[in-house]
Amino acid sequence: MAFFLEALIGGLMAGMLYALVAVGFVLIYKASGIFNFAQGSMVLFAALAMARLLEWLPRSLHLRSAALSILLSLSLTLLLLAAVCWMIQRLCFSRLASRGAVPMLMATIGIAYILDGVGQLVFGSDIYKIDVGMPKAPLLLLESAFPGGLLVSREDLVATGLSIALVLGLTAFFQFTRAGLALRAVADDQRASLSLGISLEKTWLLAWFVSSVVALCAGVVWGSKLGVQFALSQIALKALPAVVLGGLTSIPGAIVGALLIGVGEKLSESFIGPIIGGGIETWFAYVLALLLLLVRPEGLLGEKALVRV
Secondary structure, eight states: OHHHHHHHHHHHHHHHHHHHHHHHHHHHHHHHSOOOTTHHHHHHHHHHHHHHHHHHHHHHHTOOOHHHHHHHHHHHHHHHHHHHHHHHIIIIIHHHGGGOHHHHHHHHHHHHHHHHHHHHHHHOSSOBOOOSSOOOSEEEEOTTTSTTOEEEEHHHHHHHHHHHHHHHHHHHHHHHSHHHHHHHHHHHOHHHHHHTTOOHHHHHHHHHHHHHHHHHHHHHHHHHHHOBOTTHHHHHTTHHHHHHHHOTTOHHHHHHHHHHHHHHHHHHHHHTHHHHTSOGGGTHHHHHHHHHHHHOTTOSSOOOOOOOO
C-alpha cells in the first residue's frame, strides 16, 4: 500500500509539472486558434536564459545576495521573453494572420527551431543548473501508519505548490481582469471581439507573453529538477497528450489530462513495467491520448464542434 501511495503522489506531482506546459499550449490555442508547437522550445529558451543569468549576474555585478540574484535574473528573463514575444507577433503572426491557419501552424514549427538554435548560439549547449533554493532532501510522511513511512520529494512538493499557485493566478487573471476578459472574448468569437474594439494583435501578443511566463515557470522547475539541457524541450512536449486528453480549449481540462498522464505513467511504470520490461513512461501518454481520440475527439472537457448541415 505504501508503494502504491508513493507512486500515486509522485504521479500527481509529475502531472502538475506537465500541467504547467499544457496550460501554455491552451492559452495560445484559445487566443489565436493555432496550436503552438514552439511551446516546448519556449520552455527551454526561458530556462537557458534564467540559468545563464543566474551564473553571470552575481559574478558581473558582484551580487552577494542569492535572493537578489534570483529576483534580478527573473526580471531580466521576463523582459527578454517579452521582447521575443513582440518579435514573434510583429514579424511573423501579424503578417500571416490573413493567410489561414496552416501557414501560422507551420510558423510555430519554424519558431521552435529558431528558438532552439538561437538559445544554443547565445547561451551555449552545456548542461546548466538552476538553483532557486528549492529543497532537495526527501521527506518521510506517515511513519506511524506505514513501516518506513512514505518517501516524498521536497522539491516536488514545492514545485507542485508553485504549479497550483500559478494555475489559480491564471484563473483569477482570466476571470477578474480586463485583459483576461479580452482573451476570453477573442477565444469565443474573434469577429465579435473586433466589433467591440478589442485589438486582436494586442490580445495575441498578451497571450504569447502569458504563455511565455508559464514557460518560464515550467523551465525553472524542470531545470531545477533535471538540469537545463536541450532534451528539456522534448520533455516539455510530453504535455501535448495532456492537452489532447483535456481538450484544446480547456485550461481545467489540460490540468486534468496532465494529472491523469502523470499518475498513469508512474503507476504503470511501477506495477506493469517490471512485468514487460519497463519503458512505459516514454509512450504511455501518447497511447492514452490516441485511445481517447478514438472515442471522444474533443477531449474530456473540450467543446464539441457543431456542424450545420
